[in-house]
Amino acid sequence: MGETHNTATAATPTISGDLMSSHFQFSDHNSLPEPDVQILTSSGLRIPAHTGILASVSPVLENIIDRLHKHHSSEKIIPILGVPCDAVSLFIQFLYSSRCSEEELEKYGIHLLALSHVYLVPQLKHICSKAVGQRLTVENVVDVLQLARLCDSPDLYVKCMKMLYDNFKAVEKTEGWKFMQENDPFLELEILKFIDEAESRKKRTRRQREEQRLFMELSEAMECLEHICTEGCTTVGPCDLGPSNKRRGPCNKFSTCEGLQLLIKHFALCKNRVNGKCSRCKRMGQLLRLHSSICDQTDSCRVPLCRQLKLKMQRERKGDETLWNLLVKKVASARVMSSLSLPKRKREEPRETIHDHGIRNFRK
Ligand SMILES: [Zn+2]
Ligand SMILES: [Zn+2]
Ligand SMILES: [Zn+2]
Known part of the structure; x- marks a missing residue:
């Protein structure tokens, strides 16, 4: 969350000028009716949005909006917390435009993947899995693997496992690996099992070829x-x-x-x-x-x-x-x-x- 967003004068800041210009240039923005809902981010930023559009793209948001309607809440606010507020902005932007730039994916691919999974937006999930998979490094592979598991993203999961297998010595030395070892012994077991199976598969093929x-x-x-x-x-x-x-x-x-x-x-x-x-x-x-x-x-x-x-x-x-x-x-x-x-x-x-x-x- 950049400093610029906090400069808004109201106690609960709404989307500020630069965010609006850089992230919210929807082609048909002017033709849209007045926003009827606000997305609240961790930093307190409020992003104005349209329930009709949110509901049409994300079944989870549709449920939330239904509930808001039933309770006749005067102020419709949907909190999306726990991720950087720029990532939330990009997420909402995708719901409107179905577009996401490489630069944005580079910066927030991981968060967008999590959001697309939680709010059931398969097109975005597909784009993010691919983008995150392309940017795998020895440093982030363990974290991404955990995310792939949480987000039920099999392609990304396999990609991470392969990367782990090919670079195990280097991965073992990373902070991510050490943290995972201490906090998720089951995942460690899963990884070691995968490596073991891949190893014996390789040996078997080699023997057969010989x-x-x-x-x-x-x-x-x-x-x-x-x-x-x-x-x-x-x-x-x-x-x-x-x-x-x-x-x-x-x-x-x-x-x-x-x-x-x-x-x-x-x-x-x-x-x-x-x-x-x-x-x-x-x-x-x-x-x-x-x-x-x-x-x-x-x-x-x-x-x-x-x-x-x-x-x-x-x-x-x-x-x-x-x-x-x-x-x-x-x-x-x-x-x-x-x-x-x-x-x-x-x-x-x-x-x-x-x-x-x-x-x-x-x-x-
Ligand atoms: Zn003979
Ligand atoms: Zn002889
Ligand atoms: Zn001969």
């Missing part, structure tokens, strides 16, 4: 293994094909294929393959076993050991069988996904990631 990437990599490795053993690729080919028949150019999965070719060459020559001391050979063995589990053309398949491994696995059904079966299923479905349902551009994306991470598994 898993999916692994399955895609394995699925691609399976494709490469088959095509290396069937038609050959750059440096490795089936033993029964002469060099002239070997495919020369790199295939379209070359980053994976190359790693696999190196691994196959190593596997063929490694002295530690049989004694189980070589981790690269072990990995090759797993890839062959995985192929054999997925392969549905064992009889004609040219991948080494495909048939033998299948028979071996059928003979020994071991404890980790369910896990293995799950892996086989996931790799098989990743393969279907990559070859059928994904559009071409998407299908090529995972290759980047394989280049970054997966291929190292084959080369180590």
Whole structure:
């Protein structure tokens, strides 16, 4: 409430000149009848207004006005207390004009949000929620969150929670947070719960993405293994094909294929393959076993050991069988996904990631 309003001479000041000129320039002000009600603010300022207009915009004010009529009060006064008197002026101004400037929202958005909620003015509430949400800061987010909860403004509430989650360390140090901790332990609990859930949601998604990437990599490795053993690729080919028949150019999965070719060459020559001391050979063995589990053309398949491994696995059904079966299923479905349902551009994306991470598994 500015000094200017208190300079009015009457004991109960009415709206003063500058307020009238800056806030109350309603386009049809002159065509309106005499004001028939006064809004009383905390500072004692009285804002003249029209019951017809107030009642038509706010059902709560309509009720209050009805009651005033019933009691035949000679002097119709509606007190709107507890907020700065400029905010009340702006509120009344909005009821007339349905307009509010950015500057006004910047200064009184929070108060207008509260007023629009209390007096049920949804258009203003919508504008204020948005404006306050755009001006969230680490300093005010806790206060705004409390307001959003009080005013039942879900969009703003979620926005505050996200801001809290993203800046928790900084928010924890603010006065607003400390005050809330002391005075509203339930809200603190609510916030911590939200953060906890968001955190585990993030972890879950990350894990799923990593898993999916692994399955895609394995699925691609399976494709490469088959095509290396069937038609050959750059440096490795089936033993029964002469060099002239070997495919020369790199295939379209070359980053994976190359790693696999190196691994196959190593596997063929490694002295530690049989004694189980070589981790690269072990990995090759797993890839062959995985192929054999997925392969549905064992009889004609040219991948080494495909048939033998299948028979071996059928003979020994071991404890980790369910896990293995799950892996086989996931790799098989990743393969279907990559070859059928994904559009071409998407299908090529995972290759980047394989280049970054997966291929190292084959080369180590
Ligand atoms: Zn290839
Ligand atoms: Zn080896
Ligand atoms: Zn096979």
